[in-house]
Amino acid sequence: MRFSFPTLVAGMGLLFAAxxxxxxxxxxxxxxxxxxxxxxxxxxxxxxxxxxxxxxEHRVYLLTLYAGNxxxxxxxxxxxxxxxxxxxxxxxxxxxLRDESDSRxxxxxxxxxxxxxxxxxxxxxxxxxxxxxxxxxxxLAVTYK
Amino acid sequence: xxxxxxxxxxxxxxxxxxxxxxPTEEPTPEEKPVVETPAKKMKKLDLASLQxxxxxxxxxxxxxxxxxxLKNAGLTSDLAGLVSAERDISMTVEHKxxxxxxxxxxxxxxxxxxxxxxxxxxxxxxxxLKAGFKALGAGDDIQATISDLGTQITNDAINExxxxxxxxxxSGVMVxxxxxxxxxxxVPLIQAGSWLEGANLVSAAIIKEDxxxxxxxxxxQPRVVEYFLKYVEREGGNKAPDQVVKKxxxxxxxxxxxxxxxxxxxxxxxxxxxxxSEVLSML
Numbered sequence: 001m002r003f004s005f006p007t008l009v010a011g012m013g014l015l016f017a018a019x020x021x022x023x024x025x026x027x028x029x030x031x032x033x034x035x036x037x038x039x040x041x042x043x044x045x046x047x048x049x050x051x052x053x054x055x056x057e058h059r060v061y062l063l064t065l066y067a068g069n070x071x072x073x074x075x076x077x078x079x080x081x082x083x084x085x086x087x088x089x090x091x092x093x094x095x096x097l098r099d100e101s102d103s104r105x106x107x108x109x110x111x112x113x114x115x116x117x118x119x120x121x122x123x124x125x126x127x128x129x130x131x132x133x134x135x136x137x138x139x140l141a142v143t144y145k
Numbered sequence: 146x147x148x149x150x151x152x153x154x155x156x157x158x159x160x161x162x163x164x165x166x167x168p169t170e171e172p173t174p175e176e177k178p179v180v181e182t183p184a185k186k187m188k189k190l191d192l193a194s195l196q197x198x199x200x201x202x203x204x205x206x207x208x209x210x211x212x213x214x215l216k217n218a219g220l221t222s223d224l225a226g227l228v229s230a231e232r233d234i235s236m237t238v239e240h241k242x243x244x245x246x247x248x249x250x251x252x253x254x255x256x257x258x259x260x261x262x263x264x265x266x267x268x269x270x271x272x273x274l275k276a277g278f279k280a281l282g283a284g285d286d287i288q289a290t291i292s293d294l295g296t297q298i299t300n301d302a303i304n305e306x307x308x309x310x311x312x313x314x315x316s317g318v319m320v321x322x323x324x325x326x327x328x329x330x331x332v333p334l335i336q337a338g339s340w341l342e343g344a345n346l347v348s349a350a351i352i353k354e355d356x357x358x359x360x361x362x363x364x365x366q367p368r369v370v371e372y373f374l375k376y377v378e379r380e381g382g383n384k385a386p387d388q389v390v391k392k393x394x395x396x397x398x399x400x401x402x403x404x405x406x407x408x409x410x411x412x413x414x415x416x417x418x419x420x421x422s423e424v425l426s427m428l
Binding site for chain 2: 035036039044045046047048049050056058059060061062063064066067068069083085087089091092093095098114115117119120121123125126140142144145
């Protein structure tokens with residue numbers, strides 16, 4: 001079992017990604033590999049979710065994080081994305097951590113000082129010109145140890 | 146000159162068409178100044194934008210994460226050892242809210258005991274899960290996934306570490322991504338069942354080890370409780386009388402009051418433990 005049903009046909013998804021850029025399946029497949037690889041370093045998955053983002057579009061997710069645990073927020077986007085950004089905010093909206101990379105697979109590690117609900121924002125900051133109107137498939141995982 | 150404008154419009158080479166007979170000289174690659182385009186960065190989002198856009202798919206911690214938090218907070222109890230071995234939850238109830246909560250509790254128990262329970266116990270819990278998901282209209286895929294896991298367990302074809310990963314994915318990812326015929330409220334109520342069981346076990350561990358100083362760190366989650374209440378008390382919900390749902394609503398409101406206090410003391414933890422036990426004993 002992979003992280004959701006479309007990934008059961010991951011091979012098919014990757015083939016599809018080669019002809020149609022924006023696929024959530026390709027993003028999922030990439031993220032699933034990272035999640036599985038993380039287990040060997042002690043990371044367990046808490047949540048993974050997939051969406052499609054157009055240029056400069058964003059999604060915001062509420063997260064409950066425990067003090068004492070270490071969290072890794074990982075994103076994979078399909079090939080139509082150039083730069084995906086990831087920003088963690090506290091419940092008052094204050095920015096705590098911002099991914100500074102220009103990657104379509106950003107990662108952030110955070111160890112909260114208090115058990116609290118946080119916001120994580122994921123934005124398709126830059127898509128490739130040929131992404132068109134379909135946007136990019138983007139998958140986010142929250143892992144912990 | 147008329148030909149000149151034709152060429153201009155055709156090629157769009159406005160510089161070359163600027164009038165002089167001497168073409169503009171392009172700098173060689175060596176002469177070109179290197180101008181790096183600053184990478185675009187995500188715009189800042191204010192609190193109102195965050196609140197408006199916030200989705201709750203990742204809000205609720207998983208039972209396995211609760212176990213990890215317990216360990217990281219310095220407690221030595223194993224939640225698996227605190228899971229009731231005698232409790233036999235029936236999955237034949239008609240009330241769908243009630244059934245979703247039961248499914249969540251079974252899922253939590255399965256995840257927490259995956260490394261310690263017998264093969265028979267794991268298979269029995271998987272069968273209950275299957276029955277719950279089927280009645281909630283979760284589709285055939287999850288039935289097939291659970292059946293496949295059952296077969297692997299029966300045939301000793303999966304080791305404990307891999308089974309743990311499968312359970313993490315089942316509880317943390319697959320359940321929340323599924324669409325349920327019964328409605329969008331199913332996921333929150335399954336999560337409520339799992340969280341309730343986790344909160345009950347964590348509070349039991351705190352009481353057992355007399356570690357009330359870490360209660361806030363492990364149990365203070367007012368936003369999570371609010372999320373559950375939103376669905377349990379939803380308008381147009383399953384209004385048929387159900388004692389479990391009625392009790393759950395009462396308990397969640399009590400937990401919300403406790404979670405909103407600046408800090409938690411021993412009495413609060415005992416109240417969490419006894420009130421969650423009340424709901425769980427009705428299943």
